[in-house]
Amino acid sequence: MINRTQFSWACYDWANSAFATTVLVGLFPVLFNSYYAVGVDPGMSTFYLGAFGNSASALVVMLLAPTLGVIADRRGWKKRFLAIFTLLGVGATAALFFVGEGNWGLAIALFSLAAVGFFGGLGFYDALLVQVANRDQRDRVSALGYSLGYLGGGILFLLNVAMVLKPQVFGITDQATAVKWAFVSVAVWWLLFALPLFRNVPEPPATAAGQAMGWQELLITLKRILGLKPVLMFLLAYWLYIDAVGTVAQMAVDFGMKLGFASDSLIKAILIVQFVSFPAALAFGWIGQRFGARRGIYLALAVYTALTASAWLMQTETHFYLLAAVVGLVQGGVQSLSRSxxxxxIPQESAGQFFGFYNMLGKFAAVLGPLVVGVTAALTGEPRLALFMLIFFFIAGAFLLSRVQEPASLRTGVAAA
Structure with missing residues (x-):
């Protein structure tokens, strides 16, 4: 059974996923091009959003995550750092309401800060999984978090889409203002539902308070990872397959647009992914607990492989909806089981620093897959072939995962003492 502490931890997924769906993926790119960057050349606005918005925030998180993970373990500051990043994300998201038309520089700055708050807090949140759940509970608890995240993010995104499509029903004058109010709703949602974690989840104790920290300690952690072959092999496998998983999610809308599908169809596809992922992630939690997390990941990667192969045959919007449903079946599962x-x-007392590297690798993984898809599409002019290329990422990731030597407790199904 899920206890109060575990449910409170999982509520943070419900809280911050609203930012991912409404702001990161759904509405900010639209409002940026049509309102914040009005009058700016479309090519330049795309560059500003990609380079100064997404890439800059990713780089900041990649540089900060491992070092702050070391400090969090040493001082017992996981919740403290998570609170700081949460307040940064909430404040920057709410502040987007006050950015005027044409002020793209301020909009990008606030968006980047909000993204740093979102992604920067994930390592500390993930590391708290070790604190709230025993080894034999983590598959189920991790899956609960992802399932609540997809459900909560989907519910608020559905409300936000309704606000944008029918602003007058909500007493709002125009669509741009409706999007701004959607950002405010995300900020309130994120802050409100983060509170159970900060109230009910205990802070892990410090491991070595008072000792020196910094780049030297970071290098020591990196050497530990290089010396722990199962951890290193898993991270290499994770880098490959999560790159492809992220690329499918990031490029799906562009893929649909290239095939000539209507914009409302793309929104429907996003909602399908959200609401299918809710029960599917819970099911993968059961699969992980019953058959082992690695077997659950294999299953998800096999489905992804078949999915990308079938994309070659896609012709209609109905096929696109089926693609979205299948993604929803396995996306939350592969994410939650990878985390658990x-x-x-990993060494339990060093969860903060190891999850710092885990999340840094997750951000770095957002580079290769989209690059391969983009180059393939540019050279061939065929988006279906571009998506097909991701099969090699899934197969290579599964192979490397098979080379991970599991601890005896995982092989036998008995929790470690």
Missing amino acids: YFSQL
């Missing part, structure tokens, strides 16, 4: 599986491979 990694938590069982």
Whole structure:
């Protein structure tokens, strides 16, 4: 059974996923091009959003995550750092309401800060999984978090889409203002539903308070990872397959647009992914607990492989909806089981720093897949072939995962003492 502490931890997924769906993926790119960057050349606005918005925030998180993870373990500051990043994300998201038309520089700055708050807090949140759940509970608890995240993010995104499509029903004058109010709703949602974690989840104790920290300690952690073959092999496998998983999610809308599908169809596809992922992630939690997390990940990667192969045959919007439904079946599962599986491979007292590297690798993984898809599409002019290329990422990731030597407790199904 899920206890109060575990449910409170999982509520943070419900809280911050609203930012991912409404702001990161759904509405900010639309409002940026049509309102914040009005009058700016479309090519330049795309560059500003990609380089100064997404890439800059990713780089900041990649540089900060491992070092702050070391400090969090040493001082017992996981919740403290999570609170700081949460307040940064909430404040910057709410502040977007006050950015005027044409002020693209301020909009990008606030968006980047909000993204740093979102992604920067994930390592500390993930590391707390070790604190709230025993080894034999983590598959189920991690899956609960992802399932609540997809459900909560989907519910608020559905409300926000309704606000944008029918602003007058909500007493709002125009669509741009409706999007701004959607950002405010995300900020309130994020802050409100983060509170159970900060109230009910205990802070892990410090491991070595008072000792020196910094780049030297970071290098020591990196050497530990290089010396722990199961951890290193898993991270290499994770880098490959999560790159492809992220690329499918990031490029799906562009893929649909290239095939000539209507914009409202793309929104429907996003909602399908959200609401299918809710029960599917819970099911993968059961699969992980019953058959092992690694077998659950294999299953998800097999489905992804078949999915990308079938994309070659896609012709209609109905096919696109089916693609979205299948993604929803396995996306939350591969994410949740990867998190719980990694938590069982690492030294428990160093969860903060190891999850710092885990999340840094997750951000770095957002580079290769989209690049391969983009180059393939540019050279061939065929978006279906571009998506097909991701099959090699899934197969290579599964192979490397098979080379991970599991601890005896995972092989036998018995929780470690």
